[in-house]
Amino acid sequence: MASSCPLELLGVTAPSLISMQSPASEHVLVQGQEFSEWSSLNDTIMGGNSRAGCRVVGEGLLLEGELIERGGGFVSCRSPRLQPPLDLSPYSALQLDLDGEGRTLKIALGCRDGALGLTELIPGGLRWVIDVPTHSSGTTQVVVPFADLRPTVRAKPVGLPLRFDRGGITRIQVLHSKFGDAGDLNPGFRAGPIRLLIRSIRALS
Numbered sequence: 001m002a003s004s005c006p007l008e009l010l011g012v013t014a015p016s017l018i019s020m021q022s023p024a025s026e027h028v029l030v031q032g033q034e035f036s037e038w039s040s041l042n043d044t045i046m047g048g049n050s051r052a053g054c055r056v057v058g059e060g061l062l063l064e065g066e067l068i069e070r071g072g073g074f075v076s077c078r079s080p081r082l083q084p085p086l087d088l089s090p091y092s093a094l095q096l097d098l099d100g101e102g103r104t105l106k107i108a109l110g111c112r113d114g115a116l117g118l119t120e121l122i123p124g125g126l127r128w129v130i131d132v133p134t135h136s137s138g139t140t141q142v143v144v145p146f147a148d149l150r151p152t153v154r155a156k157p158v159g160l161p162l163r164f165d166r167g168g169i170t171r172i173q174v175l176h177s178k179f180g181d182a183g184d185l186n187p188g189f190r191a192g193p194i195r196l197l198i199r200s201i202r203a204l205s
Contacts, residue, residue, distance in 0.1 A: 026095065029086075029172075030079075031200035035061035037080045041173070046154075048072015052194060060098075060199040063174070069191040073178035076108075077198065082170050085112060089167035091203040093145040096174070099197040100134025104188025106175040107132055107144050108152075112168030126153050127173070128164050129181045133188060139199060155179035174198055 033056050040054045040063065052065025052075035063077045096107065108127040128149035134140040146166050151158040155177065176194060180186040 025205035027091070027203045029094075029201045029203055032060055033058065035077075035198070038077050039080070040065075040076065041078050042075045043068075043072025046072055048074070050075050057197075060197055063194065063196040063198070065194060067176065067191050067194045069178055069189075073189070073191070074175050075194060076173050076175035076177075077196075078108075078173035079171055081110075085167075086169040087167045088146075088169055088203050091166065091205055092147070093143050093204040094172075095202040095204050096132070096142050096144065097139055097199040097201075098134065098142070098174070099139050099199070101190075101195065102134055102136030102188075103176050103190055103194075103196070104131050104133050104180070104186050105196070106130070106177050106181060106186075108171075108173040108175060109149060109164075109169055110171035110173075111165045112170065126151055126158065126162070128152075131181045131186065131188075143204065150181050152181065152183070156183045157181075172201065 035056050038054055038061055040052055042048065042050045042052055044050065048071045049068045050066060050072055052063055052067065054061055054063050054077040061077055063075065065075060067075050094107070106129050108129045110125065110127055129152050130144055130149050132142045132144060146164055149164055151160065151162050176189070176196065178186055178189040
């Protein structure tokens with residue numbers, strides 16, 4: 001991957017809005033077999049017992065395993081840390097095409113924080129997140145406006161006066177967690193076998 005082209009490093013209205021048509025102005029960040037650098041991150045990092053892994057298939061990135069609520073309650077796939085950061089300043093939203101089994105997922109972005117990188121020192125890291133619903137079958141096309149993202153640390157909202165920097169995206173992550181973006185329990189959470197397919201991620205003007 002060439003560092004001179006950050007978009008290749010991903011090679012990556014309301015949140016409940018499910019769009020049936022692609023906007024005219026968009027840029028494909030990652031799709032199909034271009035997810036090769038993505039990896040899983042599960043609740044085992046905090047003492048949980050969920051087991052899930054990511055692997056590239058013909059249609060995209062497949063997250064598959066067993067989600068156990070007790071002691072943790074989340075599984076995820078995430079991009080590598082993007083260096084240099086991904087510049088999405090010309091865009092206002094992300095669009096994800098995914099097969100989500102009717103679960104409410106969480107989209108989490110890392111970015112430069114405008115605080116000299118101090119939030120990187122917060123245990124667990126700071127992420128900008130939003131909950132997104134999915135259809136019980138087939139592919140859901142979800143639009144996530146950057147303006148609707150909330151800063152959180154370990155699923156808890158952060159009250160600091162932080163600004164989301166769309167020109168400095170450092171990571172993209174897709175999770176299924178028992179906690180929602182406001183820190184409350186996720187009503188769309190479901191423990192047990194899980195199989196999620198991320199088909200593509202686009203940036204929208």
